Amino acid sequence: MTQILNIITHPDPRLRKKSISLKTEKISLPKIQQLLLDMEKTMLKKDGAGLAAPQIGQNIRLIVINHDGKTLFLINPQITKKSWAREIDEEGCLSVLDEKGHIIYGPVERYKKINCVYWDEQGHRKKISAEKILARIIQHEIDHLDGILFIDRLVTKKKK
Numbered sequence: 001m002t003q004i005l006n007i008i009t010h011p012d013p014r015l016r017k018k019s020i021s022l023k024t025e026k027i028s029l030p031k032i033q034q035l036l037l038d039m040e041k042t043m044l045k046k047d048g049a050g051l052a053a054p055q056i057g058q059n060i061r062l063i064v065i066n067h068d069g070k071t072l073f074l075i076n077p078q079i080t081k082k083s084w085a086r087e088i089d090e091e092g093c094l095s096v097l098d099e100k101g102h103i104i105y106g107p108v109e110r111y112k113k114i115n116c117v118y119w120d121e122q123g124h125r126k127k128i129s130a131e132k133i134l135a136r137i138i139q140h141e142i143d144h145l146d147g148i149l150f151i152d153r154l155v156t157k158k159k160k
Contacts, residue, residue: 002034002041005056010096010149019054019061019145021076027123032062036121039064040071048094050137052144055095063141067134074118077142080127081115091140091150107155110136 008014026032035058043051043064053062065072087110092103113131116138120126130138140150 002037004045005038005042007042007046007051007055007094008057010151012095014057014059015054015095015144015149016147017054017059018147019052019059022060022062024076024119024123027075027119027121033121036062036064036073040073043071043094046094049133050141051094052141054144054147061145063138063145065134065137065141067137072128073121074116074138074141075120077116077118077138077145079114079116079139079142082111083113083131085112086110087112088155089136091136093140093150095144096149096151104151106151108136108140108150108153109155110139114138116142 039051039056042056043066048066050063050065053060061076063074063077065074088107090105091108092105094103096104098104112135113129114135115127115129117125117127143150
């Protein structure tokens with residue numbers, strides 16, 4: 001039975017810890033499979049584009065992404081290639097809320113295109129080439145695994 005997990009919010013120190021890799025032989029364990037399903041349900045219920053394990057208090061390199069109505073499970077994701085081109089766009093985060101509990105948004109510069117290797121929920125090694133919004137979501141969620149929040153990357157307008 002899947003459940004909705006509690007999302008921890010900034011300034012909880014667990015969001016600032018670098019997550020550890022999950023051993024590939026552990027991916028098939030029932031508790032990891034259940035965690036993936038619970039994270040998926042939580043992300044969808046909260047209308048998120050992605051959710052990283054640190055956001056639910058788990059210090060492991062695991063993210064779920066909602067893209068084009070499908071869920072991607074990325075275990076131990078690593079960006080292997082980045083485009084030279086970057087773009088600035090608005091980001092928000094389920095873990096960064098204002099005093100009323102609303103998501104805070106702000107401009108963040110990200111790479112337009114990336115390549116990423118990861119293991120899927122079956123323990124198969126995969127490679128994905130992503131651009132636009134998917135590239136942005138992957139970069140945002142991998143930042144969570146490294147203890148970085150989007151507010152650390154906010155772009156401020158430079159004076160000319």
